[in-house]
Amino acid sequence: MSASPTRAFKDAAYAHLAEVAKALASPARLEIVELLAQAPRTVEVLAGEIHQSVANTSQHLQQLKRAQLVRGEREGLHVRYRLAGPEVARLVVQLQAVGAAHHAALDALTRGFFDDPAGLEPLDRDTLAARLEAGDVTLIDVRPAHEFAAGHLPGAISAPLSALEEQLHLLPRDRTVVAYCRGPFCTLSAEAARRLRALGFDARRTDVSVHSLQAAAVGA
Amino acid sequence: MSASPTRAFKDAAYAHLAEVAKALASPARLEIVELLAQAPRTVEVLAGEIHQSVANTSQHLQQLKRAQLVRGEREGLHVRYRLAGPEVARLVVQLQAVGAAHHAALDALTRGFFDDPAGLEPLDRDTLAARLEAGDVTLIDVRPAHEFAAGHLPGAISAPLSALEEQLHLLPRDRTVVAYCRGPFCTLSAEAARRLRALGFDARRTDVSVHSLQAAAVGA
DNA sequence: CAAGTAGTCAATCGAGTGCTTGAATAGAGC
DNA sequence: GCTCTATTCAAGCACTCGATTGACTACTTG
Numbered sequence: 001m002s003a004s005p006t007r008a009f010k011d012a013a014y015a016h017l018a019e020v021a022k023a024l025a026s027p028a029r030l031e032i033v034e035l036l037a038q039a040p041r042t043v044e045v046l047a048g049e050i051h052q053s054v055a056n057t058s059q060h061l062q063q064l065k066r067a068q069l070v071r072g073e074r075e076g077l078h079v080r081y082r083l084a085g086p087e088v089a090r091l092v093v094q095l096q097a098v099g100a101a102h103h104a105a106l107d108a109l110t111r112g113f114f115d116d117p118a119g120l121e122p123l124d125r126d127t128l129a130a131r132l133e134a135g136d137v138t139l140i141d142v143r144p145a146h147e148f149a150a151g152h153l154p155g156a157i158s159a160p161l162s163a164l165e166e167q168l169h170l171l172p173r174d175r176t177v178v179a180y181c182r183g184p185f186c187t188l189s190a191e192a193a194r195r196l197r198a199l200g201f202d203a204r205r206t207d208v209s210v211h212s213l214q215a216a217a218v219g220a
Numbered sequence: 221m222s223a224s225p226t227r228a229f230k231d232a233a234y235a236h237l238a239e240v241a242k243a244l245a246s247p248a249r250l251e252i253v254e255l256l257a258q259a260p261r262t263v264e265v266l267a268g269e270i271h272q273s274v275a276n277t278s279q280h281l282q283q284l285k286r287a288q289l290v291r292g293e294r295e296g297l298h299v300r301y302r303l304a305g306p307e308v309a310r311l312v313v314q315l316q317a318v319g320a321a322h323h324a325a326l327d328a329l330t331r332g333f334f335d336d337p338a339g340l341e342p343l344d345r346d347t348l349a350a351r352l353e354a355g356d357v358t359l360i361d362v363r364p365a366h367e368f369a370a371g372h373l374p375g376a377i378s379a380p381l382s383a384l385e386e387q388l389h390l391l392p393r394d395r396t397v398v399a400y401c402r403g404p405f406c407t408l409s410a411e412a413a414r415r416l417r418a419l420g421f422d423a424r425r426t427d428v429s430v431h432s433l434q435a436a437a438v439g440a
Numbered sequence: 441c442a443a444g445t446a447g448t449c450a451a452t453c454g455a456g457t458g459c460t461t462g463a464a465t466a467g468a469g470c
Numbered sequence: 471g472c473t474c475t476a477t478t479c480a481a482g483c484a485c486t487c488g489a490t491t492g493a494c495t496a497c498t499t500g
Contacts, residue, residue, distance in 0.1 A: 006407040009407060014247035017250050017316065021245040024245075025238055025241040027234035027235045027238045028234075030234045030238055031234050043476070044477085053461095054476080055460080055462095056458075056459055058479090061477095062479095077466095078476065079477065084322050087318045088318055091314045091315060091317075091318050094307070094311045094314040095237055095311060096237065098289070098307045098308055098311050101305055101307045102307075242487095246487090246488080262446080263446070264447080273490075274446080275490080276488080277447095279448085296497080297498060298446065299448095
């Protein structure tokens with residue numbers, strides 16, 4: 001099959017990489033990886049969040065494990081899965097970047113969903129950084145509390161969407177409030193901005209997330 | 221199927237991303253993308269380089285095109301394909317990073333191939349940058365000349381492996397010569413270092429490549 | 441317009457994938 | 471040891487994918 005030793009090496013190397021890519025080549029698994037990037041979870045919880053059967057979710061996790069993208073540890077009755085490393089999260093962010101840059105359909109889709117009546121363009125990374133620097137905005141993390149606890153953007157306040165109304169007293173009415181969540185395809189921040197605007201706040205959302213920032217910081 | 225509108229949105233978004241990942245989930249296509257990241261090429265040339273039939277190569281290119289990863293333009297008799305954008309190259313670099321970080325088998329494989337008798341550890345990015353800064357090393361690009369012409373590392377000298385012996389007069393015998401090529405799975409630089417060492421040079425290789433540097437520079 | 445070349449398309453086959461269902465396993469608590 | 475629960479395994483079905491072959495299209499050149 002392979003004439004030279006260098007071809008044999010290349011074949012093997014690319015075959016391995018293809019295994020990794022294949023593990024990500026499924027909507028269900030991508031969603032699992034994105035969730036695990038926020039915080040570790042058990043199989044049962046994951047299954048509920050991605051609306052799949054437990055057995056099916058378990059199979060997907062096995063595939064991700066085979067590709068070395070996640071690992072699971074027994075914790076009492078449960079098995080808790082987590083990403084194998086931060087590079088995995090960066091890979092997904094890069095994948096989203098490619099999708100956003102080139103996939104016209106996807107782009108139209110996100111616009112269609114996010115740019116509704118009250119919708120405003122999301123704040124990009126540089127603008128957000130500048131306004132944070134200037135003390136001009138308050139940054140809120142609208143993910144569930146346990147995801148905030150597992151890691152969050154510096155300076156952010158936890159205000160889970162499910163309990164948003166109870167946190168209103170923490171939010172300034174004279175400054176812009178910027179909501180962030182898991183990434184460009186997470187709808188929590190859009191919903192939060194919508195609700196806050198209805199309540200009279202100057203609210204925006206941003207695509208920036210914990211891992212998109214870390215991905216960008218690698219080369220700094 | 222999808223109960224809420226946000227689920228419908230997520231399903232669609234992840235389905236699109238999965239399409240992109242699926243396009244990369246094949247050794248042949250990964251190799252094509254890596255080659256196109258160096259310089260544009262025609263179908264026939266690509267087919268020769270990856271040792272596949274022209275028809276098969278064409279089909280793979282169609283799939284990559286559908287996923288918006290490459291695009292092709294007619295040029296006289298030929299169709300020349302190129303990457304759709306720089307993010308695509310970054311994605312592959314990130315994929316290699318994940319593979320290198322987690323795939324024990326792959327890692328062992330690369331060591332097995334590169335760390336042969338005369339082999340030395342490749343120079344990592346920071347060390348290379350420091351020694352370049354100090355004017356301590358001469359950097360040579362051992363890829364074919366047309367890939368050098370399409371873009372190369374700053375300060376590098378073109379010394380294609382196929383004509384290495386004719387370029388010896390350009391290389392210093394009193395300083396280290398560092399060879400680079402396409403990326404971590406490209407064997408050209410290893411071969412170059414081997415030959416130069418046999419000729420009495422202080423030769424090393426590095427994994428650093430045009431796109432791995434650019435990928436790291438994004439967040440700077 | 442005829443001939444020749446680069447590239448694509450279409451049909452086929454075997455192999456692999458995703459999801460379902462029902463059974464099996466591993467550990468916790470009694 | 472027995473029982474309960476979270477997770478995994480195994481078998482099955484419909485569907486998709488990768489490579490091959492041979493025919494087809496599009497463009498250039500004469």
